Amino acid sequence: MTSAPVLPAGAAGSGNARERARQLDRDDELGLLRDEFNIPTKGQIASTSLPEGSSANNNDSDTTTKCIYLCGNSLGLQPRRTQTRLSQYLSTWATQAVQGHFKPLTNSPLPTWLDVDERAAEMIAPIVGAHVSEVAIMQTLTANLHLLMSAFYKPDANKRHKIILESKAFPSDHFAVETQLRHHGLDASKSMVLLKSERSRDNILTTEEICGVIDQHKEDAFLLLLPGIQYYTGQLFDIETITTYAKERGIFVIWDLAHAVGNVELRLHEWGVDAAAWCSYKYLNGGPGCIGGMFVHENNSAVTKLITDERPEEGYNHRLAGWWGNDKKSRFGMENRFHPVKGAAGFQLSNPSVLDITSLCASLEVFEQAGGMGKLREKSLRLTKFLEEQLEGMGEEEKGLFRVITPLDPKQRGAQLSLGLGSGLLEGVMKELERQGVIVDERRPDVIRVAPAPLYNGFEDVVGFVEAFGEALRVARRERDAF
Secondary structure, eight states, rough: OOOHHHHHHHEEEESSSSHHHHHHHOOOOGGGGGGGGOOBBBHHHHHHHOOSSSSOOOOOOTTTOOOEEEEEETSOOOOTTTHHHHHHHHHHHHGGGGGTTHHHHHHHHHHGGGGHHHHHHHHHHHTTTTGGGGGGOSOOOHHHHHHHHHHOOOOOTTTTTTEEEEOOOOOOHHHHHHHHHHEEEEEEHHHEEEOOOOSSOOOOOOOOHHHHHHHHTTEEEEEEEEBBBBBTTOOOOHHHHHHHHHHTOEEEEEOOOOOTTTHHHHHHHHOOOOEEEEEESTTTOOOOOOOOOEEEEEGGGOOOOOOSSTTTTTSSSSOOOOGBBHHHHHHTTOOOOOOSSSSSGGGGOSSOOOOHHHHHOOOHHHHHHHHOOHHHHHHHHHHHHHHHHHHHSSHHHHHHTTTEOOOSGGGBBBBEEEEETTTTOHHHHHHHHHTTEEEEHHHHHHHHBBBBBTTTTOOHHHHHHHHHHHHHHHHHHHHHOOO
């Protein structure tokens, strides 16, 4: 992993912090990408009605102050080209109808609908560090986790049956594991192992602690399910080391990359990850609830033999199947014999939402324009370090009202810093930040998550947030202490 670049001398502190931030923004080779996104104005986020007209972009509002949006860890901003690509998709549907599945249009940048998932796979593969054949754009995050567990979790109640996950896992992951266990007739109290740190009140888990639990259950654990980045604390796990350690002990490894994809550099194939799933509405900017993705290492998805009537499942790993996972050469033959596409695409079920994939690919075009995750990660490290230093430079009075939960080691975090607030401050802080046009998100009982995304955030956003945060802390404390 890349270490955090050194910022210019004096980057922390007050005084001329804003001018230093402006200079950093001027020197940022990725700064022009900010113009690729619709950044709401303060007036727009305060409004309680839709803007008039058919367009919601802010091309005509450049003179109005933009909000400070540091919430890409929850929902990424809309790329400006998204409306163009969706309009092109709708025009294709309107003028070509069913022919849109197969008929290329010479003046359209969009693939045929039959090939739209392949184009998306080609674009996402470099972002997750995979071969194109190892990824599929399909379903949603939790659905994909269920599909992966249905394919690869084959417990034996007398031998390997346990699933290891963190005690503070995102609720949907926890629900998925519990119900998978029940589906197999297992008792979660006996077959679910919860990782809990004995050293950290925020459950910041060291690699040593995780590996220690793996060793404790190396004889009876079947599956390890962890997040690449923990949603609450913002901790980035050592995916490579943990994967290798678990696999050497015969444990299948699945990663939930919801907060890692598009945020940090990933090398899923190189690291030997068995399988992974992610959503696309956070750092990938696909839009609310947009289509998810799946990685299956080539070692786990091979189709080695021709499928025959006598042995219909020979040649590929067991999975839940659907017709879009069927090889294109036989898909429209309408035969009741499954010939899976080689690779992750063979795990697909229904034909994917072209609307969703078109929206996602509009954002992936911007990732290509950025020149890859390496450059984005380098800027992200600098942004998050700058945020950390500006928080450290706040007055002692304000610093006593919050603490940074996220590890300070740049190798153990992505773009997000989670800030734990003093008791009774959360509601007041969020209300005041919103009043000032600053968007972050909250996680009760007392945490706000602040995530400068390198595609569209700059260093001056960080200074603006810290100034507003200091005022919000003072206002919230006065309101709390008045009662």
